[in-house]
Amino acid sequence: MLRYLAGLILLFIALTPAVSAQEVTGTIVGTVTDASKAAVPGATVTVTSTDRGLVARTVTTDSAGGYVATLLPIGNYSVKVETTGK
Secondary structure, eight states, X not given: OHHHHHHHHHHHHHHHHHHHTOOOEXXXXXXXXXXXXXXXXXXXXXXXXXXXXXXXXXXXXXXXSEEEEEEEESSOEEEEEEOOOO
């Protein structure tokens, strides 16, 4: 009986980190273009959780206008883009 109990305790300890390490997240990927469909590099992209009302990520577009906001908790988001005119 003691061996059985010890085995269950070891099994519980072994499985606990695997269960707690699982976190569900998502990623928002996009490209910012202007009215003529040209890429907009250096734009500030703000991703806000509409469920919580908190800014989740602020990223800057790359030379091709692309951006990636990673490790976002699952939910609903709004995306706002700001840049200065040339």
